Amino acid sequence: MSLAAGNKIDVTVSLASDVVAAIEILPRVRPPLARLFAGKQASSLLNVLPRLFALCAAAQQIALLSAVETARDEAITRATKQRRIALIVIERIADLLRSLFVGHLAQDVAGAAAIRSLMRGMSALLGSAHSPWGSAQCEATARIVGALNALGMSDEGRAVRSGSPLALRIAALDEIGLKPIPADHSFLSVADDLNIVKRLLVDCPTFCYRPDLDGHVPETGPWARQMTRDRLPPSPSGAAERLVARIAETLRLCAWLKAGAQIDSAEHGIVERYKLGFGRAAAAVECARGRLYHAVELDPQGRISRFEFLAPTEWNFHPCGPLVRSLQGAVLTGRPRRDAVDAVIASLDPCVGFTLSFREVGHA
Template sequence: MSLAVRNQIDVSVSLAGDAIAAVEILPRVRPPLGRLFAGKPAVSLLDVLPRIFSLCAAAHQVAFLSAIEAARDENISLTTRQHRIVMVVAERLAELLRGLFVGHFALDTTSAAAIRALMEGVSALLSSAEPSCGQVRREAIARVGIALTALGVTNEDGAPALGNPLALSVAALEEDALNPTPMQHSFLSVADDRGVIERLVDDAGFCRCPDLEGRIPETGAWARQMMRDQLTLGRSGPAERLKARIAEIVRLHAWLRHDAHVETAEDGIIESYRLGPGRGAAAIECARGRLYHAVELDRQGQLLRFEFLAPTEWNFHARGPLVRSLQGVVLVAKPQARGAVRAMVGSFDPCVGFTLNFREIGDA
């Protein structure tokens, strides 16, 4: 059995003078899990998921389990739900922090000790999600908090302490190298679950190129912040998305620190849907946005069908949020503009690597 896939997104930006005339996206090729595991026991896929999805592995496992349970019309205990929410939140925190390590602290040798402590704390947190590891988890959360403070990540509004590498990154991203055109924003939420799931189970091509009656919403940390805080739409560049990431890191850490009660968890973080005998689906709010799984089982509990839809398919859709954010943008400071475009692409945080290519097409 081979799971070899094209695990990369290619973004091509066409420039006409000082403006972006077109943005083309060649998506990744998704692993054909439904075909590969059709006819096999559902549990056979559970242990494979972390090897296929190295990022957000816990979210995929919880989504798959929740969809299976919905298909079987099974109820889970409050303790199990609590455990799964902690798993998803801890992993989301780790994934959001990973983006800070890679994108904004990679060359900062002065913060090496704090980064090492933070990574060790996050690793301990991820391995302590079991209910029996409460004390270990509390100690790991405390270590993460100390390291975040050392790195200047304490402010709930996403503004890092002045003078630290993150503050310098935010300031650099706020420079007006790009002049975007006004655009309408749309965000993926729990209210969209039924519509997404119906299309996911009825249309085999939907998972590769999703839309909701022509609407292709954004999902992820910035989208969550906009919906949660009901903020007025203003700037929506990489600086705003970085600040939303920082604010969410602080908020998730605070929730874990205060005993992580189910009652205070965010709405819609784990939702499951029974679609009929042997058919179920689930939606999980993970680091990059809303993740969907849908399954169909035969009477022996073997997989007849398995579909999944990751957040990246929305954000990196050919007519999606990234394309809309770049289309028509004027390059104000041209020497820095290509770096600003790369920062915009990176701020949408795809779950796979990406390439970015520019080509000049002349004035059109």
């Protein structure tokens, strides 16, 4: 969900010898959408969102449209809901694959043929995203699944073929030279929606910049979804585990598309709408990096008088959030140390670029 104009997150890691003593995060500059949208008809803004956000444009559009429709007490048909969910899923697959390719497979010569097939499948799937569901989407998803199988993943991502490109990449992430200390984990879910959307329109604007749920900051994204959906016990939360979760989710979403993209078997909570009073409503959309929220208040003429949004990055890169929990107190055993921290940051997939710097301190 990066702005086309671009911005970044600044991360500073303080080291005492090789121990991470502190992590400081200077958040990105959020786009002033509340000011830009005020006084405008929602219909005039839908085509603006893809120009403001280079990633997750469909999720942004559907979140805004769903919030406005709910504020107006407009019902949507089952067919419309199904089409929107399929569009979100296709965009999510594309974002997950893009992260996989750019972050992990771009230099993999051994898997070049499978990677080319993967990219062709992704391009075909994106090209068919707005068409009625049919053979084109099925063929594209089959190509993606076949390419991931060739790269080493099978059984919805739970098994990795020994010696395969993905197995080698996962092993490399396991050996990046970072020993974390045990940490408590919490995960954002649909159960948190109502609390969050009410606070978006009631609390002071700082909530959008530094959100929390009763003082804690949950993780959102593929690994968080996997842990919540499968009710898994606490486990290591390193870059390797998050990579496996991304691949598993891609295969699971492809399986849903191949089965016909039926609304009854869609992921729970992928799009939710909330009425918050007269002319006020919100929507939540589960996109590639996690849960996205839009909240609106309309004036009597149907124009937007207030708009707030909350993206996954604000949770994962919160000064007290998942990135800090993953690094605080960890021992960096490998060289260069930057590679280990880079891998953890990339595993949380920020929607904007980031800078990383280190400083030495006297003690942990």
